[in-house]
Structures are given as structure tokens and as C-alpha cells.
Amino acid sequence: MKATDVSFQYRNESKYIVMSCFSGDPNFCAECGSILPLPGLKDTVTCVRCNYSVSVREFAGHVITSSVVFNPVESSSIAKETEESELKGPVIDKRCSRCNKEGMVYHTRQMRSADEGQTVFYTCIHCRYQEKEDS
Ligand SMILES: [Zn+2]
């Protein structure tokens, strides 16, 4: 008797998992899992296989939330600014050890601790290779 109960429960559970899987994707029917047709002029999209219908408004909400996430424009422009500021400063005749051309921007940066002194940075104007020199 007990064994039958368990197998019945298990069957119910697995059916539930499959159904919730389908409802997570707005492009598929929550009932049978087949691909839904594109929304037309009606407020609902109806599955051609089982006649299950989904409201288009809910459909559109899903699309909006997934497209908002992708927005890397701000962070990339900030990175570009800092890269350009590294090329501002006096250009000296130091030879770049990567591209072997002369001309590197010289700039110093004071370290937090006074004991460490200044660190000199050289940035190659040709390939933007950076070298560090502690004074
Ligand atoms: Zn269906």
C-alpha cells in the first residue's frame, strides 16, 4: 500500500516540474511545451496544439526584463577615459620594451606610505605598454 502511494506522489511531482519548466519561457506553451505562434492583433497567443492561451501583456513583460540587463555602455566609456589620461604628460625618449619604439609618457604616482616613495610609470604612446619604476 505504501509503495503505491510513493510512486503516485513521485509521478505528480515530476509532472509539476515539467510544467513549471515550460512556463518559465514565454516562447513555449505552458501546457504542452510546443512553440507558440507570434502575437498578432489579439491580446492573447493561443497554442495551436492544445488551445492554451497566454496574454500578450505578460509576454511583453518577459521580453522587457531580459533586455534591460544588457547595458555596458557606461562602464566602457569610463574605461576609455582612464586609458586616455595615461597618455597625458611629458613624452620622453625612453624605448618601449615591447614594441621597441621610442616615446613614452612619463607620470609619477605617490604611494600611500611615505617610506615607499614615488613610483614612476611609463606608458608607450605606440602600443600603450606600461612600465613601472620605483625610485
Ligand atoms: Zn499547448
Ligand SMILES: [Zn+2]
Ligand atoms: Zn610600445
